[in-house]
Amino acid sequence: MTRIGLATIAREWGRIGCIGFGGPPAHIALLRDLCVTRRGWLTDREFEDGIAVTNLLPGPASTQLAILCAWRLRGTAGALVGGLCFIVPGLLLILALAVLFLADNAPAWVTGAAAGAGAAVPAVAAHAAWGLIPGSRQRIGAAKAARVRWVLYLLAGGVAAAVTGPWLVLVLIAAGLVEIAVRAPSGRRAAWPVVLALPAAGGGLGALAWVSAKVGALSYGGGFVIIPLMREDAVHTYGWMSDAQFLNAVALGQITPGPVVQTVAVVGYAAAGLGGGLLAAFVAFAPSFVMVIVGGPRLERLRDNDRAQAFLTGAGAAAIGAIAGSTLPLAWSLDRPWQFVLLGLAALWLLVLRRGVVTALVACGVIGAVIALF
Known part of the structure; x- marks a missing residue:
C-alpha cells in the first residue's frame, strides 16, 4: 500500500x-x-x-x-x-440549491427553471437506461435462454417501477437470486435483507433513514435506480414532496458535481430541513464506506465469485428495466403543456443526437425560467 x-x-x-x-x-x-x-x-x-x-x-x-x-x-x-x-462539495451545493428551489416563496424564475429542468428528467432516465443496456447484455451471455431471462428481468423491473412502487427492491433481489439459482442450482443460497423492501412504520426521521438505507444498500445498476427506489416513498407513502419537487430533486442531482445519489439529500431536506438532508446523505453513503473499509483486501475476491457475478447480472438487468419504467410515472407527473415540448426536445438531444445530460438540463432550466418570467 x-x-x-x-x-x-x-x-x-x-x-x-x-x-x-x-x-x-x-x-x-x-x-x-x-x-x-x-x-x-x-x-x-x-x-x-x-x-x-x-x-x-x-x-x-x-x-x-x-x-x-x-x-x-x-x-x-x-x-x-x-x-x-x-462527497461534501457536491452535497453542500445541492443542499443550497434545495433551499432555493424548494422554498415556498421562491421567485418566478426559480420555479420556472425547476419546472424546465424537471421536464427533461424522464428523458434523462431513458438515456441512462439505454446507456446501461450494452454492458448488461454482454454480462448475461449469448445463450438463448440467458437472453430470455435478461428480457424477463428487464420487464419485471420496468413493471415494478411503473406500477408496484414499494416492491421494487424485492424484484431486484428476486432477479439476482433467480440468476444465482440458474447458474449454480446446487450451490448454497445467499441471505439478503429483503426486509428493506418494506416501508417503515410511522414517519419522521426514522422513515427518512429507512428510505435512505434502501438507496445506499440496495441500489444496483447505477445511480439512476434511486429514482424508482425513492419516488414511491418520498411522494406517495410519506408525502414529503410533490411529483414536481421530486423531478426537481433528480435534476439537481444531475447538474451538481459528485454522485447522483446525492439526490437523497434533497428528499431529506424536503422531509426534515437541513438536518434531514444531512441525515439522508449520511445513511445513504455510510454503507459504501463500510463495505470498502471493512471488506478491504477481500473485495478483490468478488471478481472471481460466480455467485456475486450472477446476482449482479440478474439484479442489474432488473434495475435497468426499473430505470426505464420510471420514465412513465415521471412523464405523467408533468402538468404544463410546454413541459412536454421540453421533454420532447430533451429526448431528441439525448437519445437521437447523443449529447450531454448536464447541457440538456441546464438548457431546459433556462427555457423554463424565461417562460416563467414572460
Missing part, C-alpha cells in the same frame, strides 16, 4: 468533488488521470480491478471507487478523508 499524505488526499479528492460534473464516467476518468496517469499511485491493473469490484457492490459505484482508491493509498484514514472530500 502506497502511503500518501492525508492533506494530499484531501486536496486531490476534494478537487474531483468540485469539478466532477457528468456522473460516474467523469468521476472514473478524473480518478484514473490522478491515480494512474499523473501520479502513478496505482497501476492500470489495480485501477481496473477497483472498477470491477465496485461495480459488483450495491450503492454508488463511482463513490465507492473514490473511497477504494484512497483506501489503497492510506488505509482507513485515507478512505474516510478521500470519500468525504469527494
Whole structure:
C-alpha cells in the first residue's frame, strides 16, 4: 500500500468533488488521470480491478471507487478523508440549491427553471437506461435462454417501477437470486435483507433513514435506480414532496458535481430541513464506506465469485428495466403543456443526437425560467 499524505488526499479528492460534473464516467476518468496517469499511485491493473469490484457492490459505484482508491493509498484514514472530500462539495451545493428551489416563496424564475429542468428528467432516465443496456447484455451471455431471462428481468423491473412502487427492491433481489439459482442450482443460497423492501412504520426521521438505507444498500445498476427506489416513498407513502419537487430533486442531482445519489439529500431536506438532508446523505453513503473499509483486501475476491457475478447480472438487468419504467410515472407527473415540448426536445438531444445530460438540463432550466418570467 502506497502511503500518501492525508492533506494530499484531501486536496486531490476534494478537487474531483468540485469539478466532477457528468456522473460516474467523469468521476472514473478524473480518478484514473490522478491515480494512474499523473501520479502513478496505482497501476492500470489495480485501477481496473477497483472498477470491477465496485461495480459488483450495491450503492454508488463511482463513490465507492473514490473511497477504494484512497483506501489503497492510506488505509482507513485515507478512505474516510478521500470519500468525504469527494462527497461534501457536491452535497453542500445541492443542499443550497434545495433551499432555493424548494422554498415556498421562491421567485418566478426559480420555479420556472425547476419546472424546465424537471421536464427533461424522464428523458434523462431513458438515456441512462439505454446507456446501461450494452454492458448488461454482454454480462448475461449469448445463450438463448440467458437472453430470455435478461428480457424477463428487464420487464419485471420496468413493471415494478411503473406500477408496484414499494416492491421494487424485492424484484431486484428476486432477479439476482433467480440468476444465482440458474447458474449454480446446487450451490448454497445467499441471505439478503429483503426486509428493506418494506416501508417503515410511522414517519419522521426514522422513515427518512429507512428510505435512505434502501438507496445506499440496495441500489444496483447505477445511480439512476434511486429514482424508482425513492419516488414511491418520498411522494406517495410519506408525502414529503410533490411529483414536481421530486423531478426537481433528480435534476439537481444531475447538474451538481459528485454522485447522483446525492439526490437523497434533497428528499431529506424536503422531509426534515437541513438536518434531514444531512441525515439522508449520511445513511445513504455510510454503507459504501463500510463495505470498502471493512471488506478491504477481500473485495478483490468478488471478481472471481460466480455467485456475486450472477446476482449482479440478474439484479442489474432488473434495475435497468426499473430505470426505464420510471420514465412513465415521471412523464405523467408533468402538468404544463410546454413541459412536454421540453421533454420532447430533451429526448431528441439525448437519445437521437447523443449529447450531454448536464447541457440538456441546464438548457431546459433556462427555457423554463424565461417562460416563467414572460
